[in-house]
Amino acid sequence: MAKDLYEVLGVSKNATEDEIKKAFRRRARELHPDVNKAPDAEDQFKELNEAYDVLSDPGKRAQYDRFGTIPGAAGGGSPYGGGGYVDFEDLFGGGFGMGDIFSSFFGGAAGGRQQQRREGRDMGVGLRVTLEEVAAGAKKEIVYDRLAPCPDCDGTGLGPDGREITCPDCGGQGRVVSVQHTFLGDMQTATTCKTCNGTGRSVENPCPECEGQGRVPDRQRVTVEVPVGIRDSQQLRLSGFGEAGMQGAAPGDLIVTVRIQPHEFFERDGDHLHARANVSIVQAALGAEIEIDGIFEVEKVQVRIPEGCQNEQVVRVKGFGMPKFRSDARGDMFVHVNVVVPKKLTKRQRELLEQLAEELGEDVSDERTPLQKLRDAFN
Numbered sequence: 001m002a003k004d005l006y007e008v009l010g011v012s013k014n015a016t017e018d019e020i021k022k023a024f025r026r027r028a029r030e031l032h033p034d035v036n037k038a039p040d041a042e043d044q045f046k047e048l049n050e051a052y053d054v055l056s057d058p059g060k061r062a063q064y065d066r067f068g069t070i071p072g073a074a075g076g077g078s079p080y081g082g083g084g085y086v087d088f089e090d091l092f093g094g095g096f097g098m099g100d101i102f103s104s105f106f107g108g109a110a111g112g113r114q115q116q117r118r119e120g121r122d123m124g125v126g127l128r129v130t131l132e133e134v135a136a137g138a139k140k141e142i143v144y145d146r147l148a149p150c151p152d153c154d155g156t157g158l159g160p161d162g163r164e165i166t167c168p169d170c171g172g173q174g175r176v177v178s179v180q181h182t183f184l185g186d187m188q189t190a191t192t193c194k195t196c197n198g199t200g201r202s203v204e205n206p207c208p209e210c211e212g213q214g215r216v217p218d219r220q221r222v223t224v225e226v227p228v229g230i231r232d233s234q235q236l237r238l239s240g241f242g243e244a245g246m247q248g249a250a251p252g253d254l255i256v257t258v259r260i261q262p263h264e265f266f267e268r269d270g271d272h273l274h275a276r277a278n279v280s281i282v283q284a285a286l287g288a289e290i291e292i293d294g295i296f297e298v299e300k301v302q303v304r305i306p307e308g309c310q311n312e313q314v315v316r317v318k319g320f321g322m323p324k325f326r327s328d329a330r331g332d333m334f335v336h337v338n339v340v341v342p343k344k345l346t347k348r349q350r351e352l353l354e355q356l357a358e359e360l361g362e363d364v365s366d367e368r369t370p371l372q373k374l375r376d377a378f379n
């Protein structure tokens with residue numbers, strides 16, 4: 001039986017959004033694998049993250065309260081729902097999931113502390129868009145996890161009557177020197193100060209919510225404007241939407257890499273589009289003008305098929321390709337012609353083709369099966 005999501009977070013069903021957020025942060029500190037060494041800590045941490053994903057979203061929470069099921073669980077889709085698809089494993093050798101965020105929050109791996117930078121890190125996400133969205137431009141919502149400024153102390157890390165002081169253990173150097181006496185003589189070892197994590201500054205009376213860091217794990221929603229004509233793998237930088245800095249330091253940026261999904265009809269080649277169109281042997285022989293769909297919703301493209309068009313011949317239609325990036329111009333459309341040979345003919349159609357073959361001096365098969373002759377009799 002699935003666990004109650006409210007019980008996972010440790011809140012009542014009437015909990016406010018703020019209460020849910022604070023409960024998530026509190027439980028995250030308790031269950032994160034870098035801190036909790038219980039065998040099932042990692043599984044509990046994943047359950048906690050899934051519960052927060054649903055209960056922090058008003059739409060998903062309403063569906064869960066009504067039906068008792070987790071939205072999107074049966075379909076196996078993205079847990080982030082209707083906004084832009086976010087792929088945290090797409091970039092920078094593994095991305096920035098909740099595990100990386102909490103490891104940063106807790107000072108790195110349990111084996112030892114490394115000097116922490118005060119400025120926030122840049123973060124990377126992948127955003128999947130359709131070719132139509134690239135052609136017309138679009139606004140997409142991205143949901144991702146990051147270290148955000150602590151709401152209780154406004155990112156300063158200071159509690160009531162708190163203040164920032166020079167670290168008493170390292171004297172503001174960020175490093176502690178220890179001397180070890182050996183038979184070879186005295187050996188000095190410099191290590192990162194554990195009190196200030198190498199910053200040289202510490203907080204007196206720190207904020208209890210963020211433990212003096214000025215930042216807490218949180219889920220961020222941001223709307224990204226996808227520019228017209230953007231290319232696959234091109235990146236957009238959102239200033240200040242990366243990891244929050246420690247104790248009010250500058251935040252990092254969010255780097256969004258655009259991933260364009262394959263299209264069922266069009267294939268993009270730079271600013272040009274390639275499409276396929278079927279024509280009959282009569283249209284190919286005599287020439288014709290056909291109509292196909294364009295990349296825009298109501299766009300129709302007139303394609304002139306030249307007389308004597310061959311199978312796989314390419315017809316170019318200027319100005320009906322993709323809109324160019326930061327330009328009003330468009331590329332061209334290349335239509336690959338597929339000449340369709342009919343599998344069944346009426347008696348009259350066969351007679352006409354036989355007359356054409358005779359006119360061209362071509363030999364054709366005159367053998368007809370009994371079934372074909374019977375069908376001709378009714379046509």
